[in-house]
Amino acid sequence: MxxxxxxxxxxxxxxxxxxxxxxxxxxxxxxxxxxxxxxxxxxxxxxxxxxxxxxxxxxxxxxxxxxxxxxxxxxxxxxxxxxxxxxxxxxxxxxxxxxxxxxxxxxxxxxxxxxxxxxxxxxxxxxxxxxxxxxxxxxxxxxxxxxxxxxxxxxxxxxxxxxxxxxxxxxxxxxxxxxxxxxxxxxxxxxxxxxxxxxxxxNGARPVVDVPVADRPALADRLMRHAESLAPEGARRDHLLSRHLERELADATGAVLSAPLSDDERERVSQEARKVLDSHLTDGALALLPRPLAVQFALLSAGRFAEARTMAAYRADKEKAAPRKTVENGRVFTTLPFFRDPGPALPDDLFDITDRMTVTQELGSVGWNGSILLLEGHAFFEQLSTRDRATKVVLRERGSGAEERFSVTARRDEELFNAKGKPRAMGRFSSRVNFRQTSSGWPVPPGIWDLYLSVSFEGVTQEVRLGHRRSEKVDVTGRAPVRIAPSPRSAEHELFATLFWTEDGDLSVDVSERVPPAAGH
Missing domain, CATH: 3.90.550.10 (Spore Coat Polysaccharide Biosynthesis Protein SpsA; Chain A)
Structure with missing residues (x-):
């Protein structure tokens, strides 16, 4: 005490x-x-x-x-x-x-x-x-x-x-x-x-606490039990568990599968790790893990210890080439070891990285030409080429969800690269958003219209908000209303559009119906 x-x-x-x-x-x-x-x-x-x-x-x-x-x-x-x-x-x-x-x-x-x-x-x-x-x-x-x-x-x-x-x-x-x-x-x-x-x-060098290989699954189990006591079932618990799976259990299973143990000892400790996974691995936590680790855990859970050992060696190899990607029906799969291997027969979902695709984008310029909003910039997937472009600008009304889509024109740029230096030459775009005439033939009606970019290459599509990533040249101060069309509902009114930037820095347009100013004003 x-x-x-x-x-x-x-x-x-x-x-x-x-x-x-x-x-x-x-x-x-x-x-x-x-x-x-x-x-x-x-x-x-x-x-x-x-x-x-x-x-x-x-x-x-x-x-x-x-x-x-x-x-x-x-x-x-x-x-x-x-x-x-x-x-x-x-x-x-x-x-x-x-x-x-x-x-x-x-x-x-x-x-x-x-x-x-x-x-x-x-x-x-x-x-x-x-x-x-x-x-x-x-x-x-x-x-x-x-x-x-x-x-x-x-x-x-x-x-x-x-x-x-x-x-x-x-x-x-x-x-x-x-x-x-x-x-x-x-x-x-x-x-x-x-x-x-x-x-x-x-941080200085701390005394090394060497946990024996055989005891590491038990340590991971203890920490995950503690994490489960801190959050109820659901996304928050999955978030906590994914950390312990990614750190402690990954360390434990990697050591078990690669350490110079006897076959009997490796089998025993692998079974202990399997029990930990059976107790704590949820679908939500598994989805948050790096795909190679998720595959290793899936193999362990299935009792495929030899294949799990192969996967652990793959993860530990610092010289391995990046895995190829397979794109099918708008989904992206990483072709890691055991992808569509009939032996373990792991599900495709385990290799699906579509939701991990990251978009790099920047709005380069924005301005009016009469009732047409002119947009220029670039947008591409970090992980995919810029082939088979089908990118669109999306105009969506905040309250009703009504939307209009506008084509973009690709602008080839041989100096456009992703973060790893790979070319993304067809990732630059320009677009003409016509507020006077939509797909219905009528002007854009009154409302708050948010601008999105539906980025699409190689059959893969991801929608991102437009504007918060922009060039320093973009003017964010101008808020002058622009006359876009006569009102379809009243001969005395006209429709005006006003650009504005949200608190998050995204681009939106306020379309309103009003009496036009008198001549000379």
Whole structure:
């Protein structure tokens, strides 16, 4: 049982930094505590608590921990004893940037965040995806991002959240405990912020915890059971499970299938992994996984261990060529090993990547020529060629769903490439959207009309909103109404169209019926 010292008002601080000591080299510990002493937030606004298994080391470093109440050297420390409004957990090999705590606390206060995730660099045991830190986010969405993919506790947590949820940081060193703690806090948080820019944290080399191959399926099982306790069945649980399938169980099965084990041992551990999949693998979680891993898991679930081993070797091969794509009836399939192999007879859906096709697009220019809206830009699939183009501009009325489609003219551009440098020469387009005469012969009627691009190549089609990705040359300030046609309903009225940009930066047109201005106005 933890004993709780009383916290007096004069003891309160902005942040408590808990440093876990685990036989780190002396120079690493010196760098860690030196970075804490240099914090721009000021020593009077923080407290530092060294925690570890070696009393002599804790005692020595406790003398360097300043701010708040003098911390006691303890092996275990409870969040109930934190003097800070926020708490962050570091390893003794980590270092903080000089302004790290100031930036993290400022973000937490400004955004009213329960958890703040700062950009980091160095060999993290569970790194966050780099794209998460392209820009700071006041309110990051746990369920549509990969925030949950980083379950290290080197984040800023609101102390009140941890106390309210009875979450205490585990100091046992048991593998998986830190991830379970962080997972619980992330899911419980009402708001999560991301601080991008210069790294807040530099991860040092942590002691390696080597989990025996035979025990890895059990670790994955434990973490997935914990994830299932955090979210009900459905998309959110699938999101959490997909992370543990992609990280822990992928690591476990890859090791099982490739490690130099005896045939009996490999069979036994493969059966354990199969049981984990049978217990936790949902169709929703499977759909979120990279296709090669999904195929490997499907083979394991079917008891096809030899084929699963082949798939694990394929995944591990860094020199393999990119798989070909097969396009049939508007669907795209990746021709991975065992695609339409009559042996395992895996379903085509497992290889379907249609929904993973990504469109690169940009609106290059927009303007009126009388009642015709002229559009130019480019749009193509990153993963497909620009053959068999059937792209259209779609004009859709926001309330009724009524729509009009307009052809585009391809503009060959030999300097147009995808992100990997492959040519997409026929991806440039221009279009004339005639507001005066639609397919019915009448003008576009009054309403809010949103513009979309139905991008179509090689028989594959995906619709994207038009406008939020645009050239700097596009004028987003002009809102002058344009007369497009006499009103079909009243000889005294005319139809006017006004371009505008939504809050998300997309292009829309407001068509209204009004009395035309008097001559000379």
């Amino acid at each position: 933890h004993t709780t010292d009383p916290v007096r008002p004069s003891d309160l601080r902005d942040v408590t930094v808990v440093v876990r000591l685990r036989r780190q080299p002396a120079d690493a510990l010196d760098a860690c505590f030196g970075s804490l002493q240099a914090q721009s937030i000021g020593q009077d606004r923080m407290e530092v608590v060294p925690v570890g298994d070696e009393p002599s080391l804790v005692n020595r470093l406790t003398g360097r921990a300043r701010g708040g109440r003098r911390p006691s050297p303890v092996r275990e420390w409870s969040v109930s004893r934190a003097a800070g409004r926020y708490v962050i957990f570091l390893d003794g090999s980590d270092r903080l940037a000089v302004d790290a705590l100031e930036r993290l606390v400022s973000a937490a206060d400004a955004d009213e965040a329960d958890v703040v995730v700062g950009a980091a660099e160095g060999p993290s045991p569970d790194p966050a995806p780099a794209r998460l830190f392209r820009e700071s986010q006041a309110h990051a969405d746990l369920w549509s991002s990969r925030l949950y993919w980083s379950l290290t506790a080197d984040k800023l947590f609101r102390t009140e959240l941890l106390r309210r949820r009875a979450l205490d940081f585990p100091y046992t060193g048991s593998t998986g405990d830190e991830m379970a703690f962080t997972a619980s806090a992330l899911v419980a948080a009402d708001s999560i912020s991301v601080v991008a820019g210069p790294p807040c944290l530099v």
